[in-house]
Amino acid sequence: MTRKKGGLNRGLGAFISDKNKVEEILKPSNELEIQELKLDDVEPREDQPRQAFDEESLKELANSISEYGVIQPIIVRKVGKKYEIVAGERRYRASKLANKDTIPAIIRELDDFEGENLSIIENIQREDLNPYDEAVAYKSIIDKYELTQEDLSKAIGKSRPYISNTIRLLRLDERVLEFLKSGQISYSIGRELLSITDNDEQYKRALEIMENKISVKAVAKAKKRKKRIKSPNIHLMEVEESFMDRLGTKVRINESQKVISINYYDNEDLQRIIEIIVGE
Template sequence: MEKKVPKRTNRLGKGLSALIPDTANEIDEKEIMNIDLNKVYPNEEQPRRTFDEAKIQILSESIKNYGVLQPIVVKPDEKGKYMIIAGERRYRASKLANKDKIPVVVRDIPMKEIMEIALIENLQREDLNPIEEAIAYKSLIQNYHVTQEEISEAVGKSRPHITNTLRLLNLNEKIIEMIDEGILTAGHGKAILRVTNLELQLQLANKAIEEELSVREVERLAKKICEEKIEEIPKKEKIKDIFIVDVEERLRNVFGTKVSITKGKKKGKIEIEYYNDDDLNNIVSMILEEN
C-alpha cells in the first residue's frame, strides 16, 4: 500500500492574525497601552521603504480629529523602547499630527516571525513597489526557507508572477534603482532582462527613458540586440532646428569645410573642422579679416 505523505501546511497565509490572534477585531482593552510616541521606532528591516505621503497626511488629519482607532503592535526591546511590528503608517501619521502618545499592543515575538509577518502583510496589501516586492520574496526564500508555492498561496499571486518579479533583481543595479524610484516600469525591466550584458542593459534602459519607448518597443529592441549581437546601442540623433541647419550650410560655404553648431539651453558651440595647418591658417585669416 502506498504511504500517504502529509500535506505541508502553509504557515504564511494567515498573516498577522496567525501570530497575533484577534488583533484587528477583538483585542482585550486591558492589553492596550498608551505609551510615549518617542519610545516607539520603526523596524529597520521593514520591507516597505517608501510611503505615500498624501495618504499619510489624510490619515494624520483623521488622527487629529478622532485619534488612533486601532492600536499598533510593538515588540519591547532591552532599552525600554518598542519596535513596531505592525502599524508604521499610523505611527508616522501620529507624529505628523503632533501626538504625544499612541495606543499599542505589546507582543514579545521572535524577530524571525516578525519579519515573516511584515513581509506577508505588505505583500497581501500590495503596498510594495516591484523592487520592494522582489526583495521581500527573496528574503522569504533565502532567510526563512519559504517556497515560491507557499508565497503564491499566501499572497494570492501566481507562481510565474513571483518568478518574474524575482528576476528583476538580476538587472543592472542602476536599472533596479530606476524601477524602485518609478522612473522605469517593471514591464520595461522584464523586457530588458532578455539582454544579459549589464552595460547593454543600462544603455537600453537609458534609451527607453530618453525616447519614451513603450514596453513593446523595448522588447523588440532587446530581441534585435540579442539576435544581431549588437555591442553598443546607437543614440537617437536629434532633429536640428531649420535655422541652425541653414547657418551651418552657409558657414560651410564660407570656410569650405564641415561646420557643426550645437545649441544648448543656455549656451551653444560652433565646431569648424580643419585637416592641416594650411586649412587652419585660412580659417583664422577669414575670421580675422577686416572689411
C-alpha cells in the same frame, strides 16, 4: 545538505495560510485594546522587508493625520523597553512627519517567529509595495527559511513563475534598480530590460524609456523586430507552450539547430526542473 522541508518553513506556510489567526492579531476585538504610545518609544523592525517609502505619498498621509489623526492603529510588540512595529511602519513614519507625539497602537504578545512573519505578511500583501521591495522580500524569505519558490507560492497565493520573475528583477543593473525602487520604471519594463545583458546598454535603454515615456508594449515590439523574421511553426509553438506550462519556465525550440533551450533562474530552480523531467 540544504534543509528544504524543515519544521520552520512548514510553520511559515501554515502561519501565512492561517488567515483567521492573522486577522485576529491584526485587528482589534474592541476599542479597549487600542492604546496611545509615545512615538519615541516605538521603533521599526531592523529587517523590515519594505525599504522604500514614496515621499509624496508619505506627505499626503502626514497631512491627513494632521487633520484627522491615525485612523487605523499600528500593531506592535514589546521588545525590551521599546515597542517594535509589526504592522504599520508607513503610518509611524507619517506621524513623525506630522510632528505627532503619540500614535494609536495595539500591543500583541508575539514571539520572534510570529512578529517576523506578521511583518512579512503585512508587507508582501500590500498593493503599493514596489517591485524592488517585493523582490527583496521574496528572496529574503526564501533564503532565511530555506523555502522553495513553490513553497512560497502556495503560502502567499501567488504563482511560482510570478515569484521567480519578481526575484529575477534583482539581477538588473544597480542604476536600473534605483529606477525600479523609485517607481520610474514598472515591473513589466524591468522584465523586458533583463533581456539586455550589457549593464551600460541596459541603463541607456532604461533612460531612453523614461525620457520618451515608452510603454512596455512598444519595448516588447522593438525587441521582436530585432529578431530574424520567419514564418512560425505552429506545431512547435504549441509544444513550447506545453513545455512551459509543465516546467513553469521559459522554453524555446530552435528548429534549425535542433535545440531545446530551458531557462532556469538559480540552482534551486534547476533542481526543481530536473525533478520534474527525471521524475525523482
